[in-house]
Amino acid sequence: MIRVFVVAASPVVRAGLSAVVATSSKLTVVGSASDLDTFTKEFEQLQPDVVLLDVSGHFQELVWEKLLSSQQPYPFAIIILTDELDSINFEAALRAGVRSILPSISTESEIVAAVEAIALGLVVLHSDTIESVLPFKESSVREKDTSPVVQALTPREIEVLQMLGSGLGNKAIAKRLNISEHTVKFHVSSIFQKLSVSTRTEAVTVGVRLGLIML
Template sequence: MIRVMVVATSPVVRVGLAAVVGSASTQMTVVGSAANLDTLIEEVGQLQPDVVLLDLGSNPQGSMWEKLLLIQQEQDAVEFLTIAEAPESIDLEAAIRSGIRGILPGDSTESEIIAAAIAIAQGLVVLHPDFLALLPMREKLATNPVITLTPREIEVLEMLGSGLSNKAIAKQLQISEHTVKFHISSIFQKLAVSSRTEAVTVGVRLGLIML
C-alpha cells in the first residue's frame, strides 16, 4: 500500500486530491494532509508518506524548492508529485533540482494522477509532455551524448530510471559499488547534470532510455 500525503493551500483542493487517492484504495491510502510546506516539514517525519502529492497553485514561491530539498534530504524515502496550473507557472529546473519526481498540469484526470503517484512510488520519473517540452536543459547537453555515453553508462542510466540504488545496480551488473559511483559521476559530467532525476530526465529527452 502506497502511503500518500496531500498538500494544498485550498481546503477544497486538499479534499479533492484526497478523494482521488482514496479512489485507488487497493493501491494507495491517504495518511495525512497539510495546508503548507511548513506543516509538511513538521508532519512528514511522523507520518512517513511514500509520496507527497503537492498542489503548487498558480504562484509557487522560490523558497518552496529549498524547503522541498530539505525535506527530501531528511526523509530520503519521500517522493514528490506536483500539480501546477501551467508550464509557465513553474521553474522546472529548480523543481527537478529540489527532488521533484513528477509534474502534472492542473487539468490532469483522476487516472493520470493515480498512475503518476504509483509510478513515482516505484522509483520512476513522470513528466507531462507540456512540461517536458519546456525543460531548459538543451544548452547544457553534450554535443553528442549518444556517442559520449558508453554502453555500460547507458545501462546504468536505465537502472537509475528504474529507481535502483547503487547497491542494487552493483549486484545486478556484478560490479562494485565504487564502480557504479564512477559510472554515475561520468554520466553526470557528460550530460551536464547534478542529480539522478535530472540525468534520467535528460536521458529520456535524448532517447537514450525509455521509462
C-alpha cells in the same frame, strides 16, 4: 501500500485530491495540510512516501521558496500539480527533489499513475511539459559529454534503457528491436554495470538524471 500526504491551500482541493488517491488500492492517504509548514510538523510521525502538492497563485511562489531553500534531499518523492506550467523552472524543480510535474487539469488516472510511478523511483512529466524540459535535457547531455558513464553507453544500450523506462520486458524489447532475448539480457547486464546499478528501476532513474532518456 504507498503512503501519500496531500498539501493544498484550498480545503476543497485537498478533499478532491484525497478522494482521487483513495481510488487506488495501492495508495493510502496518511494526512493532509494547507501548507508546507504544517506538513513539516507532521512528517516524522506520518512518514509518507509521496507528497502530492497542489500549487496555485501566490502559493506557488511560497512552495518553490520552501523547496529550493532545503539544504538536504527530501526523504520522500514530490509530485506537483500546477495551473502555471510556463512559469516553472523545471531544472530547479527536479534538482530540488520534485519527481513529477502535472497540470492541474490532469485526470484522476494520470494523477494516480504518477504517484505510483514516482514511488518506484521514476520521474513523470505530462506530455504538455516535454517542450519545456527539452532544453534541460540537452544541457544535461552537454554537461555529461565528458563523463565516462555517458561515453560508455552505446546507442543500442541507450535505446534499450529507454524501453526499460517504458516498462517493457526483455521479450517485448527483443521483438521491438528484432534481436534475440539473450542479446537483450546482455545489453541490460552491460547497462547495469556501466551505471553501477542493480535493478531496472535504478537504471531508469540514473538514465533520467543523466539526461540519457526522457520518460
